[in-house]
């Protein structure tokens with residue numbers, strides 16, 4: 613890791629109350645993030661793999677009544693998100709540096725209204741498939757955390773990943789639904805490109821969208837254990 617990244621990684625400690633460098637100690641907020649962490653009863657949205665935070669900052673500006681948690685595996689990127697949120701004066705954003713596969717350790721069942729998953733790493737090689745964020749087993753965990761009327765919005769430039777995620781749906785607790793053009797959150801989100809999306813647009817690559825809702829015919833139980841996860845930066 614270069615000096616710049618190392619410095620950014622350390623800087624995450626400079627945003628107390630805004631950025632959390634690890635999941636340790638956050639278990640106590642499970643089921644109560646909005647009242648305890650944000651101090652209100654607003655809906656809770658989680659962006660998984662938030663990158664440098666352009667999307668979450670844009671959406672948080674557009675939807676000030678929504679509480680956003682930006683989850684990012686890489687601490688240097690998490691620092692950039694926190695810095696940006698602070699510069700923008702966004703009171704409805706918190707930043708977590710950690711792994712999406714451990715979300716059930718710190719959030720409670722039914723607590724999350726929306727998940728945003730933008731351009732997750734496709735991990736195209738067969739030996740890395742287990743690192744993909746939207747695999748069936750992890751979708752089941754997200755479903756456990758999801759409110760009954762929750763949505764999960766996924767976008768990617770990778771046609772193979774898009775098809776693969778579609779194959780993960782049976783048994784995941786989620787079903788594909790049409791986009792709701794009059795839904796204010798989706799309407800706002802559609803207008804906010806992510807960093808990766810901007811880069812891909814310059815290359816004229818297509819973006820594929822998938823919208824998921826809890827599948828009432830497929831319930832999921834509590835995640836049995838905190839699976840040790842191999843995902844690394």
Ligand SMILES: C[S@@+](CC[C@H](N)C(=O)[O-])C[C@H]1O[C@@H](n2cnc3c(N)ncnc32)[C@H](O)[C@@H]1O
Pocket residue numbers: 660661662663664683684685686689710711712713729730731732733745806807808809843845
């Ligand atoms: C391809 S980038 C996309 C970033 C951003 N969403 C965008 O569209 O510009 C994927 C991001 O997800 C993060 N990531 C990968 N696996 C993760 C995991 N298991 N938990 C949290 N973040 C993860 C990576 O560190 C990276 O920043």
